Amino acid sequence: MIEELLLAVGGAGAAAAVYAGAAARVVKQYERGVVFRFGRLRGRVRPPGFTLIVPFADRLHKVNMQIVTMPVPAQEGITRDNVTVRVDAVVYFKVVDPADALVRVEDYRFAVSQMAQTSLRSIIGKSDLDDLLSNREQLNQGLELMLDSPAMGWGVAIDRVEIKDVSLPETMKRSMARQAEADRERRARVINADAELQASKKLAEAAAEMSAQPAALQLRLLQTVVAVAAEKNSTLVLPFPVELLRFLERATPEAPAGTDTGKGTNARAGAGADAGADPAPGRPPEVPPLLDEARPRGRATPEDAIEDLTGTSVEPVPREDGA
Numbered sequence: 001m002i003e004e005l006l007l008a009v010g011g012a013g014a015a016a017a018v019y020a021g022a023a024a025r026v027v028k029q030y031e032r033g034v035v036f037r038f039g040r041l042r043g044r045v046r047p048p049g050f051t052l053i054v055p056f057a058d059r060l061h062k063v064n065m066q067i068v069t070m071p072v073p074a075q076e077g078i079t080r081d082n083v084t085v086r087v088d089a090v091v092y093f094k095v096v097d098p099a100d101a102l103v104r105v106e107d108y109r110f111a112v113s114q115m116a117q118t119s120l121r122s123i124i125g126k127s128d129l130d131d132l133l134s135n136r137e138q139l140n141q142g143l144e145l146m147l148d149s150p151a152m153g154w155g156v157a158i159d160r161v162e163i164k165d166v167s168l169p170e171t172m173k174r175s176m177a178r179q180a181e182a183d184r185e186r187r188a189r190v191i192n193a194d195a196e197l198q199a200s201k202k203l204a205e206a207a208a209e210m211s212a213q214p215a216a217l218q219l220r221l222l223q224t225v226v227a228v229a230a231e232k233n234s235t236l237v238l239p240f241p242v243e244l245l246r247f248l249e250r251a252t253p254e255a256p257a258g259t260d261t262g263k264g265t266n267a268r269a270g271a272g273a274d275a276g277a278d279p280a281p282g283r284p285p286e287v288p289p290l291l292d293e294a295r296p297r298g299r300a301t302p303e304d305a306i307e308d309l310t311g312t313s314v315e316p317v318p319r320e321d322g323a
Contacts, residue, residue, distance in 0.1 A: 100155030
């Protein structure tokens with residue numbers, strides 16, 4: 001009797017161990033358990049930890065709740081401004097409702113991948129090339145909205161969508177490089193022209209200020225000379241101001257109105273001869289107007305005139321021809 005009882009207890013324990021081994025399940029922290037009993041969904045989602053199911057009646061499906069990083073294959077399309085590009089992206093999503101992710105869609109990963117490729121092609125066709133290159137943040141938000149609407153019905157939430165790379169044809173790259181170079185050259189010319197305009201205005205103001213004080217120009221000249229000499233050069237360039245020439249011109253007195261010029265003396269000396277003929281050999285040279293006026297009658301040479309004016313005898317200089 002006792003042996004039969006022990007055998008029964010042992011059999012029951014073995015059966016309980018087998019049942020416990022078949023019914024025991026462990027759900028990890030980043031997972032959730034969805035139980036189907038005879039093909040019907042049980043309402044409660046099993047939390048992380050140890051849990052039991054009914055053997056041969058329940059099926060436990062574990063759903064990963066981590067954020068999934070899914071690369072979107074490069075899609076080739078034509079932009080709104082008729083430029084052929086290849087664009088690839090990456091999608092970050094996670095499951096927020098494990099039951100819907102298993103019941104409403106066959107394979108939520110494949111569904112999200114296909115929806116991302118379709119949305120990316122649609123974005124390429126609706127955008128310009130400049131938007132793809134510079135306004136990626138706005139395009140990323142548009143892609144996220146296009147993916148998030150159908151994914152919510154699948155128990156999936158789109159966390160983020162990023163356009164990773166935009167590939168352009170080589171001809172388009174060269175055209176864009178020439179355009180950028182031309183734009184930079186235009187900006188450089190505009191900046192140089194603006195600098196010249198500002199410099200000319202400042203120079204005009206400086207000239208107007210210096211015209212009121214002529215000594216300022218001389219001081220500026222001396223500063224320039226000092227700046228040039230400070231470079232330890234062997235050659236010193238000294239500019240000669242034009243205003244100094246004008247000052248000397250104004251300081252030179254003009255000849256009286258009745259004073260004979262050299263042309264009048266030549267006319268008197270050459271009276272009775274042809275206008276273009278050379279003077280005869282031995283004729284005295286032309287006399288300056290001052291000596292001509294002071295020459296007494298009967299004194300025909302310049303030496304005599306100088307002697308009359310100064311009282312000093314001047315010996316004539318012999319000529320090379322012996323005259």
